Amino acid sequence: MLTGKHILLIIGGGIAAFKSLDLIRRLRERGAEVTPVLTLAGEAFVTPLSVSALAGRKVYRDLFDLTDEAEMGHIQLSRVADLLVVAPATADLMAKMASGLANDLASTILLATDTPVLAAPAMNVRMWQHPATRRNHAQLSDDGVRFVGPNDGDMACGEYGPGRMAEPMEIVAAIEAQLAGGPLSGKRVLVTSGPTHEPIDPVRYIANRSSGAQGTAIARALSALGAEVVFVTGPADVPPPEGVTVVPVETARQMREAVEAALPADAAVFAAAVADWRVQGARDQKLKKSKDGLPTLAFEENPDILKEVSHLGAGRPKLVVGFAAETDDVLANATAKRQRKGCDWIVANDVSGGSGVMGGADNTVTVIDEAGPESWPKMTKTEVAKRLAARIAEALN
Incomplete structure (x- = not known):
């Protein structure tokens, strides 16, 4: 179902970022092209080299890259994909998305896009349950952002509850459903x-x-x-x-x-x-x-x-x-x-x-x-x- 589809994958900064490597592999197995955008915080968990090797493409990292921005790279990246996927979507990224902030490459792409967005939240259970995150989640849903997860489970911090990023195959299924363009798309x-x-x-x-x-x-x-x-x-x-x-x-x-x-x-x-x-x-x-x-x-x-x-x-x-x-x-x-x-x-x-x-x-x-x-x-x-x-x-x- 994903043959020829272009996915722009934004990798946020959280321990769940390691799952993004498997997600890239699964998407490419199904024929998708994956363009990765790695946040500065994301680099603390996965390396640009590993992401690039799996995606088979350049990793975009810096909003003020002179080569890319000479061609308004953040605008082009936001428009050429069939779907923008944020995985993991951290509390910080969700807050930026809900507030319309644009102070790095990832948030600028998300603000400049008219392409559908699918987010896979990942954070500590108390962060997910915090009223601010709940408000941001509701606002993003109203704005048309679709979500997959988070799931319940053990956290890296030792706590248990909702906040685990959905597994790569769950995200793949959600991507396929989104791109299928069914009669309930966007609902x-x-x-x-x-x-x-x-x-x-x-x-x-x-x-x-x-x-x-x-x-x-x-x-x-x-x-x-x-x-x-x-x-x-x-x-x-x-x-x-x-x-x-x-x-x-x-x-x-x-x-x-x-x-x-x-x-x-x-x-x-x-x-x-x-x-x-x-x-x-x-x-x-x-x-x-x-x-x-x-x-x-x-x-x-x-x-x-x-x-x-x-x-x-x-x-x-x-x-x-x-x-x-x-x-x-x-x-x-x-x-x-x-x-x-x-x-x-x-x-x-x-x-x-x-x-x-x-x-x-x-x-x-x-x-x-x-x-x-x-x-x-x-x-x-x-x-x-x-x-x-x-x-x-x-x-x-």
């Missing part, structure tokens, strides 16, 4: 998936039988149509798709926080099976058997994420899609749920004992919108996802 879509786990004590929790397969298939199908997908997933049985931003969570409250952080978006698909209730005052220590009888568990309601997003004001996605997993009176219950939640569409399915939907490979759904229900025949969850993604693309365009 940002939020997808929730999987169950939530609500703790009773440190070793027990309340959950449901959702495998996360349908939500994962939807995220993959939307990405294949060119969308930038933020994938918020509970503890699923299936691995997340490549080429999307994965945000793993455990509880409903964590999912709500992740959804809020992922907005704004053009569309939101709430395929997660979020627990309606959680245990009030979950114990810090394991509950023990007692001669006094069984323990009493009190419950309280979890946040209604679908309803909250459906009733947002200016920040509401153009299209909000909910799911209704029902065991009886499927159509009536799902129709009532759509009215109650305020979403645009509800995807209803029968998850009763004999249906085999939860944990299975197939699904039978009915899509309900303001025009009424549209029943689809039984098909694989992958086929359901592709058909739903196509419908979403049509609605957004």
